[in-house]
């Protein structure tokens with residue numbers, strides 16, 4: 001069922017052999033540019049027009065009333081409430097524990113540099129809502145922002161035809177459980193543009209969404225394209241586009257589990273990538289057989305089939321696990337499962353992955369909902385240089401430089417020398433003047 005790529009006995013570059021579906025983000029950027037510019041220039045009418053075109057709804061007001069958010073919590077199924085609360089509790093525990101604390105280094109007696117971790121003031125959190133609904137993504141965005149101490153949080157999520165043009169009820173309920181009260185029924189590139197530039201959110205222009213300082217959260221290729229386009233206008237977390245799973249497995253892995261995990265992420269999007277890397281032909285054959293058995297029976301069989309057959313998915317056959325490790329490192333998957341003997345040892349050697357899931361009992365679905373880790377992770381190879389969303393994503397390190405007169409005097413000649421070398425004498429003078437004019441004394 002999966003494309004088979006045989007790297008055994010050869011030295012072919014795995015990056016070329018495993019193309020990514022969203023290499024087309026740059027094409028999507030050009031497609032959404034006029035929409036982003038229209039939202040910047042006209043605000044509400046442009047957003048409404050895009051919602052009509054892409055979401056099939058034409059909302060009068062984009063902001064979700066506070067009582068609607070509260071009512072959604074009231075209507076929540078008790079089992080769903082319990083599961084969301086468990087997810088929130090575990091995520092809060094992990095994210096609060098990982099918050100960086102301020103640190104002071106005494107460089108010399110009387111001279112210190114303190115690194116202060118200051119939260120971003122206002123952030124926009126994107127919660128997808130096209131093919132699937134993501135109350136869990138509300139948790140994964142909001143919990144780290146709150147743990148960082150962000151003061152102003154706004155959630156955007158696409159309007160749903162079957163919910164009177166409001167975001168999904170479970171998404172609203174998750175906002176209520178987390179104490180978020182600024183929510184807009186806007187999705188796609190238009191939501192990203194609204195957050196970046198700010199915009200009126202009703203026909204009369206009485207209500208406004210004020211611009212944010214940073215936008216986080218996953219989304220489809222259009223959301224990812226808008227984030228790439230607006231990076232710089234606002235801060236952006238890593239690109240978190242169509243989901244990816246890679247599994248490094250040997251003959252100890254259970255083919256039924258491997259297939260189920262590949263299918264679980266293919267379920268997100270026809271552009272999702274599911275990749276198995278293994279030295280075992282027997283496992284590859286058995287996983288193929290399991291995929292053929294499990295995939296057609298899945299609820300979202302059509303998009304799963306499209307994702308699994310897509311050029312972005314496949315089985316990579318390698319000579320051994322060392323070669324497999326090189327492949328998964330080159331690929332830099334959003335999620336990497338290690339299902340091998342001594343899984344932890346292999347996992348600790350991985351350099352490039354959004355998150356690593358170790359052994360038979362840590363499937364990606366656990367991390368999607370209830371491990372305590374974050375599921376907003378870098379896709380498209382961004383794991384080579386970027387981290388998943390965390391409490392750190394919402395903090396800025398600000399250096400506090402504090403020297404006494406004596407400490408400055410001691411180092412003044414070096415400052416003056418470096419300023420002279422760079423032909424920026426006024427820099428040197430700003431130090432010298434403090435010690436009686438021309439030169440430091």
Ligand SMILES: NC(=O)c1ccc[n+]([C@@H]2O[C@H](COP(=O)([O-])OP(=O)(O)OC[C@H]3O[C@@H](n4cnc5c(N)ncnc54)[C@H](O)[C@@H]3O)[C@@H](O)[C@H]2O)c1
Pocket residue numbers: 032050051054055127128129130131132134137158159186187188189218219220221222223240241242243268269272334375376377378379
């Ligand atoms: N990496 C992660 O952390 C992570 C987590 C959860 C989900 N995901 C991914 O997020 C994505 C969610 O996608 P989704 O589609 O379900 O929801 P989405 O909210 O990202 O996209 C829906 C929006 O796309 C816009 N849109 C649809 N067609 C368009 C077009 N032709 N041109 C311009 N805009 C258009 C619409 O405005 C709609 O509101 C999936 O790819 C999933 O794999 C990633």
Ligand SMILES: N[C@H](CO)Cc1c[nH]c[nH+]1
Pocket residue numbers: 134136137243244265334368375376377
């Ligand atoms: N696997 C997704 C991250 O790529 C997150 C998610 C949310 N709900 C289910 N899964």
Ligand SMILES: [Zn+2]
Pocket residue numbers: 243264265268365368
């Ligand atoms: Zn998932």
